Amino acid sequence: MSVHTLPHPRHGVRTGRSAVMPNGVFGMLIFVVAEVMLFAGFVSAFTIMRRSALVWPPPGQPRLPVEETAFNTAILVASGVAMLLAGRAFRRHAPSASRPLVAAIGLGATFVVLQGREWWMLIGGGLTLTSSALGAFFYLIVGLHGLHVIAALGFLVYAWRRLARGFLPPGVMGAAEVLWLFVVAVWPFLYWRIYL
Amino acid sequence: MATRPVEIREGHDTPGHHEEPSFFVKYLWSTDHKVIAMQYLFTGMFMALVGGFFSYVFRMQLAWPGESVPLWGLVTPAAYNMLITNHGAIMIFWVAMPVLIAAFGNYLIPLMLGCDDMVFPKLNRLSYQIFLLSVVVLFSSFFVTGGGFGGAWTMYPPLSGEAAYNNTPAGQTIFIVAVALEFVAFLLGGINFVTTAMNSRAPGMKLYDIPMVVWMIVIASIMFMASVGPLVAGAVMLIFDQTLNTAFFDPTRGGDPILWQHLFWFFGHPEVYVVLLPAVGIVAEVITVFARKKLFAYKTVLYTAIATGVLSFTVWAHHQFIAGIDPRMANIFTVTTLLISIPIAEMMFVYIATLYGGSITFSTPMLWALSFIATFLVGGVTGIFLGASGSDIYLHDTYFVLAHFHYTFYPIAIIGTFAGFTFWFPKMFGRHLNETLGKIHFWLTIIAFNGIFLPLFVTGVLGDNRRIPNHQVYPELDNPLMNGLREVATVFLVVMLLAQFVFFYNVVVSLVRGKKAEKNPWKSNTLEWTADSPPPHGNWKELPTVYRGPYEYGVPGRSEDYWPQNVPN
Ligand code: HEM
Numbered sequence A: 001m002s003v004h005t006l007p008h009p010r011h012g013v014r015t016g017r018s019a020v021m022p023n024g025v026f027g028m029l030i031f032v033v034a035e036v037m038l039f040a041g042f043v044s045a046f047t048i049m050r051r052s053a054l055v056w057p058p059p060g061q062p063r064l065p066v067e068e069t070a071f072n073t074a075i076l077v078a079s080g081v082a083m084l085l086a087g088r089a090f091r092r093h094a095p096s097a098s099r100p101l102v103a104a105i106g107l108g109a110t111f112v113v114l115q116g117r118e119w120w121m122l123i124g125g126g127l128t129l130t131s132s133a134l135g136a137f138f139y140l141i142v143g144l145h146g147l148h149v150i151a152a153l154g155f156l157v158y159a160w161r162r163l164a165r166g167f168l169p170p171g172v173m174g175a176a177e178v179l180w181l182f183v184v185a186v187w188p189f190l191y192w193r194i195y196l
Numbered sequence B: 001m002a003t004r005p006v007e008i009r010e011g012h013d014t015p016g017h018h019e020e021p022s023f024f025v026k027y028l029w030s031t032d033h034k035v036i037a038m039q040y041l042f043t044g045m046f047m048a049l050v051g052g053f054f055s056y057v058f059r060m061q062l063a064w065p066g067e068s069v070p071l072w073g074l075v076t077p078a079a080y081n082m083l084i085t086n087h088g089a090i091m092i093f094w095v096a097m098p099v100l101i102a103a104f105g106n107y108l109i110p111l112m113l114g115c116d117d118m119v120f121p122k123l124n125r126l127s128y129q130i131f132l133l134s135v136v137v138l139f140s141s142f143f144v145t146g147g148g149f150g151g152a153w154t155m156y157p158p159l160s161g162e163a164a165y166n167n168t169p170a171g172q173t174i175f176i177v178a179v180a181l182e183f184v185a186f187l188l189g190g191i192n193f194v195t196t197a198m199n200s201r202a203p204g205m206k207l208y209d210i211p212m213v214v215w216m217i218v219i220a221s222i223m224f225m226a227s228v229g230p231l232v233a234g235a236v237m238l239i240f241d242q243t244l245n246t247a248f249f250d251p252t253r254g255g256d257p258i259l260w261q262h263l264f265w266f267f268g269h270p271e272v273y274v275v276l277l278p279a280v281g282i283v284a285e286v287i288t289v290f291a292r293k294k295l296f297a298y299k300t301v302l303y304t305a306i307a308t309g310v311l312s313f314t315v316w317a318h319h320q321f322i323a324g325i326d327p328r329m330a331n332i333f334t335v336t337t338l339l340i341s342i343p344i345a346e347m348m349f350v351y352i353a354t355l356y357g358g359s360i361t362f363s364t365p366m367l368w369a370l371s372f373i374a375t376f377l378v379g380g381v382t383g384i385f386l387g388a389s390g391s392d393i394y395l396h397d398t399y400f401v402l403a404h405f406h407y408t409f410y411p412i413a414i415i416g417t418f419a420g421f422t423f424w425f426p427k428m429f430g431r432h433l434n435e436t437l438g439k440i441h442f443w444l445t446i447i448a449f450n451g452i453f454l455p456l457f458v459t460g461v462l463g464d465n466r467r468i469p470n471h472q473v474y475p476e477l478d479n480p481l482m483n484g485l486r487e488v489a490t491v492f493l494v495v496m497l498l499a500q501f502v503f504f505y506n507v508v509v510s511l512v513r514g515k516k517a518e519k520n521p522w523k524s525n526t527l528e529w530t531a532d533s534p535p536p537h538g539n540w541k542e543l544p545t546v547y548r549g550p551y552e553y554g555v556p557g558r559s560e561d562y563w564p565q566n567v568p569n
């Protein structure tokens, strides 16, 4: 969708109402509502399963790497902070958002790589999708989050490239912020419910 | 005075550049909200024919078990299961949703809010394309080995999770994929609807000036988006169970099948209000115009709808009273279920109060709207018997439940749609429908509808279980009274389906040589009636400005009995 700040041939004559927030941001916020409920669905299913299990965690399964993942969590949160800074910089002077945006992307990508390494080790240790309820839910929920991070990273790269080419509409930047902050904010919650 | 920066979208006429688009671009690849609305409308109507045909086949089997059904043949148990499953799923996900929310939402929201299109036109086009894909995927499930899925539209595991139980190894998964695609389509649509309603209203249109049907579609979209997540979560888990051998819902390997029921009905109950609200909104538009009265208690209706939306998230376990849930929990859900009938009843009373003292014209749309109130009331009242866990233990899974929800869904999806379609037809197509044919169609349909489902309340109370392909196997269900009632229901169904030919005939004839419609044939207040009939691409040459609420009919001291929203004084 090409966006210009020209007056619309028809809208141009109008004054009066202006939008509460850019369309992109508003649309993304609504999308995030649906996403929150999606994760809530998974996590409550997991909680019910865990509560009703006779022994938990299931015997003979590797322990989830609580400490390493705490470190990964810190990295992802740092990436969220970088995104906040990018947003603030963008509203002050758009081009200056480039650096913190790159930092957010870099930290986010590091998170994905470290989580991938963790999966590799867990699969080696015998935790698979079919080895136990823990394995099934772990790969399902953490995997879903991972897919979200990867998709959101794609969006951030797209935003960064438009910024580098000289024009990033505020709506797109706002939407990227909302999406990334959601992906970051949901993770500590998942960490708490699944790892701890 | 600063002009507000606005987006110029590709596909919209930019100044000094106007070419007639090709047929393909104009009707199949269009981002125009009206074209997308028509795509949804006609796809939904086509699906209604498919779902209607399915119901014809299994009702014939129920009335005359084991006999060959014309146009189909013998109905095997597997075919019976496939037919009822897909009938329910099609009517809810591929008829009620696309027509009530997507078609009317797309058509009405920009026109009633006074803007030229949705805020995300390309997302809108994508929404329909994904919807169409979901239709294709669903149809493909009928032709794979084992045939279409037959584990009921509620997809309860373990039946739905194991090919060894349901005998539809491919159909079970394709079915879920189709439903999931449909959800994606509505997610995109809903984002558009809510954003457009909040950001693109005409200047001067305050929140309380928004026509009720737009509010209802917006609230329904928000409810849909807030409820669909857990079901998508459940659907992913179910697909994993089917294809990757996980055991989320398999009790023999430590899974929990009741968990699915919670995830499904957490969505499923709000979903019934998702389709209800747009229909309630359509009825509000129709009765105010044809009673020439202001909508009684606009704000009350609005807040009631919001309260219903919130409450509807707290009643889902009334579908599970005998699924082995804790009886204390059943009590709580009984209370919430009885509570939610209060706002629903209140809305009905508000509509009756709107009609009171009005000068009523019994036009075809008005007949549909009035019959909505009458029939939906029966559905709502019977819901109370089901909501009380004591009586539900007896009535659960009988034809009483089936009659209950058809007395709710039918008014919503069929009567509500006809009310809206006949009301906005002159705007959509620039011509009038034939009133006589419209009334014949109305009376045939409405009498036949009651003829189908009233007998089924009775068989239900007599203990007739749902989802049994052949009652002759159960001696206690095989008696002259129950068989007679089943036959009555089937005969009326055939009448009802045949009556639809009157409708299609009327539509085709009116499109070709119906009376030409002016801009505002019903003397209505809302903005869509200020555009040409049918509205051109972009809707208006100059976008309207709003000065008052949508229901100023019969205002004392004015020469006209209506006062359009865009007229300064
Ligand atoms: C908005 C309109 C409504 C619709 C579209 C609707 C739809 C449905 C559907 C589809 C089912 C059965 C699902 C199945 O078992 O396959 C159902 C069952 C039920 N409905 Fe409604 N309903 C509506 C309104 C109400 C109201 C107002 C109440 C109560 C005040 C209610 C109470 C119930 C109960 C308790 C059941 C469960 C019955 C059982 O399975 O034993 N419904 N409804």
Ligand SMILES: [Cu+2]
Pocket: B268, B269, B272, B315, B316, B318, B319
């Ligand atoms: Cu319900």
